[in-house]
Amino acid sequence: MANVKEFEHYSDIEIIGKILDGESKLYELIIRRNNPFLYKIGRAYNYTHHDTEDLMQETYVNAFYNLSKFEGKSTFKTWITRIMLNNCYQKNKKHSYKNENTVEEITLEKNKPMFQNHTNTEKNILNKELGHVLEKALNKIPEDYRLVFTMRELNGLNIAETAEALNISETNVKARLSRAKTMLRSEIEKMYSPEDIYEFNLVYCDRMVERVMAKITTK
Secondary structure, eight states: OOOGGGGTTSOHHHHHHHHHTTOGGGHHHHHHHHHHHHHHHHHHTTOOHHHHHHHHHHHHHHHHTTGGGOOSSSOHHHHHHHHHHHHHHHHOTTOOOOOOOOGGGSOOOOSOOSOOOOOOGGGGSOOHHHHHHHHHHHHTSOHHHHHHHIIIIISOOOHHHHHHHHTSOHHHHHHHHHHHHHHHHHHHTTOOOGGGSSOOOHHHHHHHHHHHHHHHHOO
16 A cells, blocks of 8 residues: 555545545545644534544544545535534534524625735744634634634635535525624734634644544444
């Protein structure tokens, strides 16, 4: 079996093809590429770090055993996001926000992420205290808005991908994001970078790889 690093430049589709041909070891690349992304989703649901790790592991295992069902109609990121969202939802059905205001009452966003051009060296320095403050602020936002904000602003999905992942209309994505930004405006304008929130560092990334790979190789 080839060294995993030799395939780091391969696309998700190419790696999946290799995995389906028996190169299961390459699944490590899929895990590493999606760890920070899925972690933010779990934390957006207000799950603890450990609960989020458990949900991530479940998601990766689910995805691995269903890779043959991935048809490429959407991006792999969108596909695995929907699995993670479903796992989060099943774990926490009681948190449902159904009293969303009508779209007409909400000012739609201009399809432009708030995080841009964060190249200043000082802004790239992790500020742990600020990160904790912002995480707490996000956790006060109703789940529907928090999830859309996390997808668009922290994970960088575009409007169409966010709508597909959450199974809502693109108009609703814009509306919810606009409302979320209004709720967080004063805090968001002080943010350094998306990575400061819900950080999933290398130590945890390595551990997640070990957990998932051990799970799928023992079944």
